[in-house]
Amino acid sequence: MTERIGEIIETDSFTFVAESFALNRPPALGSLVKAQAGGDTWVYGVVAFGETVSVDPGRGAMRRSRPDAYDEAVYTRHPELEHLLHTKFTVIPVGSRVGERMSQRIPPQPPPMHYSVYACAPDEVREFSERRLYLRTLATAQLPAPVEHVLAAHLTWTYEQRGRDEAWLEQAALEVAGLLQQDVERLLAVLYAVDPEA
Amino acid sequence: MPLDLSAIHPHIRALVDLQRPEERMRLLREARSVLQRADPDKVRDNLEVRNKRYPWLVANPLHSLGDTFPVPPLPVGGYSVAASDGSNIPPDRHSPVRYCILNVSKVVLAYGENPMASLTSVTEMLYKEEDLSLDGKPLKGELLGAKMAVRELEVLLETALALSAPRVALHDGTLILWPLQNQPDPVRDRFTRPFRRALDGFRAERIPLLSYISYPSARDLCNALRVALCDTETSECKTCESDHRELCEFLGQLRDRELLQGVLEPGERTDLFATVSDVVREYHGHDIVFCYLDVGGEIARVEMPKWVAEGEEALNLGLGVVLDQCALSGDVPPYPLALMEAHEAAVIDVAMRTVVEELVEGEFAQRGLPYIRSGKDRSKRRRGV
Numbered sequence: 001m002t003e004r005i006g007e008i009i010e011t012d013s014f015t016f017v018a019e020s021f022a023l024n025r026p027p028a029l030g031s032l033v034k035a036q037a038g039g040d041t042w043v044y045g046v047v048a049f050g051e052t053v054s055v056d057p058g059r060g061a062m063r064r065s066r067p068d069a070y071d072e073a074v075y076t077r078h079p080e081l082e083h084l085l086h087t088k089f090t091v092i093p094v095g096s097r098v099g100e101r102m103s104q105r106i107p108p109q110p111p112p113m114h115y116s117v118y119a120c121a122p123d124e125v126r127e128f129s130e131r132r133l134y135l136r137t138l139a140t141a142q143l144p145a146p147v148e149h150v151l152a153a154h155l156t157w158t159y160e161q162r163g164r165d166e167a168w169l170e171q172a173a174l175e176v177a178g179l180l181q182q183d184v185e186r187l188l189a190v191l192y193a194v195d196p197e198a
Numbered sequence: 199m200p201l202d203l204s205a206i207h208p209h210i211r212a213l214v215d216l217q218r219p220e221e222r223m224r225l226l227r228e229a230r231s232v233l234q235r236a237d238p239d240k241v242r243d244n245l246e247v248r249n250k251r252y253p254w255l256v257a258n259p260l261h262s263l264g265d266t267f268p269v270p271p272l273p274v275g276g277y278s279v280a281a282s283d284g285s286n287i288p289p290d291r292h293s294p295v296r297y298c299i300l301n302v303s304k305v306v307l308a309y310g311e312n313p314m315a316s317l318t319s320v321t322e323m324l325y326k327e328e329d330l331s332l333d334g335k336p337l338k339g340e341l342l343g344a345k346m347a348v349r350e351l352e353v354l355l356e357t358a359l360a361l362s363a364p365r366v367a368l369h370d371g372t373l374i375l376w377p378l379q380n381q382p383d384p385v386r387d388r389f390t391r392p393f394r395r396a397l398d399g400f401r402a403e404r405i406p407l408l409s410y411i412s413y414p415s416a417r418d419l420c421n422a423l424r425v426a427l428c429d430t431e432t433s434e435c436k437t438c439e440s441d442h443r444e445l446c447e448f449l450g451q452l453r454d455r456e457l458l459q460g461v462l463e464p465g466e467r468t469d470l471f472a473t474v475s476d477v478v479r480e481y482h483g484h485d486i487v488f489c490y491l492d493v494g495g496e497i498a499r500v501e502m503p504k505w506v507a508e509g510e511e512a513l514n515l516g517l518g519v520v521l522d523q524c525a526l527s528g529d530v531p532p533y534p535l536a537l538m539e540a541h542e543a544a545v546i547d548v549a550m551r552t553v554v555e556e557l558v559e560g561e562f563a564q565r566g567l568p569y570i571r572s573g574k575d576r577s578k579r580r581r582g583v
Contacts, residue, residue, distance in 0.1 A: 059542070079315035080539055161438060163265055182421065 006117040026050030026089035030153025035111035045091035049144040092136035104133040125161040148186040152193030225448040233264040236426035257471035259417035272518040276310020280358040281368040283544040284346040292575035297325040303543035340377035351396040366519040369409035388550035408515040414499035419454040455497040462492035493524040496531035
């Protein structure tokens with residue numbers, strides 16, 4: 001079992017938001033994560049956004065640093081910040097698994113509120129990304145960030161997780177090119193971003 | 199637009215004119231000069247030996263009237279501070295059932311090698327008749343205020359006991375149970391007894407307890423200067439022909455924080471004064487002492503049990519923690535961070551108040567009981583046009 005990294009605090013059919021257990025460290029943009037959905041059902045999704053904000057929307061963050069205490073020292077001087085701030089990440093569901101059966105369809109039900117989100121191990125990433133139907137789901141989702149950045153982040157992250165699998169990256173890039181053929185600027189943004197030579 | 203601003207506007211200028219800035223400055227200079235040279239023995243003598251009664255609160259100087267002291271820096275290695283504050287949902291006259299919710303925060307901030315924070319609260323629901331009234335008086339207004347003050351001090355003690363030294367407990371507001379001032383003895387006793395027990399606990403464990411009053415409106419020190427200026431009875435004030443009359447009347451209108459503005463430098467405190475109040479007499483041996491502290495941008499009043507003031511180490515640690523907490527707040531004027539978080543952890547917001555009411559209403563509905571609020575309340579909520 002991989003590491004529990006967060007708990008779901010907003011959930012609907014097309015998006016879920018989890019609170020990260022590590023303040024200021026949401027999972028990497030574009031990374032594949034999975035949410036427990038009860039029993040042997042799991043929902044797979046791609047991290048499309050991360051943010052650290054005040055727990056109380058009515059209390060904005062304010063400057064805490066001093067000339068002699070900044071960055072990490074701010075947290076040493078203000079241990080209460082661990083309780084007043086939280087880091088959230090948004091995930092786009094792109095597939096699911098029931099028992100051993102993996103699917104790249106949007107799950108019929110959103111993952112339950114307050115259930116856990118886990119990181120995916122490299123083997124699981126490899127298995128899930130063997131087929132790339134889910135890239136279409138990701139490319140057409142309502143994202144909180146520009147789609148080209150999320151796609152590019154996902155492709156480079158998966159490429160690394162698959163042990164720098166260039167054949168996979170080439171295929172994935174071709175598929176993204178097909179998905180974004182109507183929008184050359186976006187396509188170029190993805191292709192430049194994923195170029196291992198860049 | 200329910201407020202007619204045009205009706206107020208002409209009066210705002212008149213309000214400012216009333217301040218008479220030049221005259222005020224002259225009298226303030228005189229008052230500050232009296233603060234430096236007045237005889238503290240005369241104040242003590244009038245208050246204690248002659249046992250004169252004054253219709254105002256008078257600061258009783260433990261030592262000097264006008265001396266000031268820098269608060270020494272905190273010892274290196276960090277400290278722990280406990281703080282607590284309270285919020286409540288009072289019994290609602292417009293509701294068919296009477297209940298009261300108390301929420302008292304428990305805040306711990308620890309600094310040093312292992313910094314940590316804990317921001318929680320203790321929530322209680324009172325609904326039995328014996329909890330909602332005292333000697334036939336309903337638990338609301340002043341009595342509810344006293345109840346909150348007692349619970350806050352009890353929770354603060356419980357929180358502070360779990361901390362390792364050096365530790366300080368910060369209470370919000372005054373340590374004097376003013377709401378009890380006009381209450382009959384049996385009612386007073388119901389509150390002063392547990393309050394005293396908590397004060398005993400702080401003393402037994404030697405936990406410096408300090409209470410912090412931001413922007414204090416007290417005039418105790420100004421009144422002490424009036425006592426130092428004059429020997430006559432206050433009943434003769436109206437016919438007074440003394441040279442000091444103008445200054446005395448000015449001091450009667452002046453707040454201690456205004457008197458001390460510029461007298462104290464940031465990080466400095468005044469000397470210590472005992473409070474003179476009937477309520478404190480019922481603390482049986484826990485005299486309450488106070489000083490003023492310039493926290494950088496504001497003169498705050500800090501109250502403490504006398505044993506804290508008498509121990510140099512406890513006093514300096516307590517005031518040092520108050521100053522450090524103010525510096526950590528990052529605000530101008532500052533306010534101790536632990537108390538800020540204690541307030542935040544205690545507060546019951548409007549949404550939560552609604553949730554509580556809906557829970558009660560829902561339980562009534564499930565049991566098939568009617569839950570009908572007053573017509574007046576319904577009309578205010580609906581606000582139809």
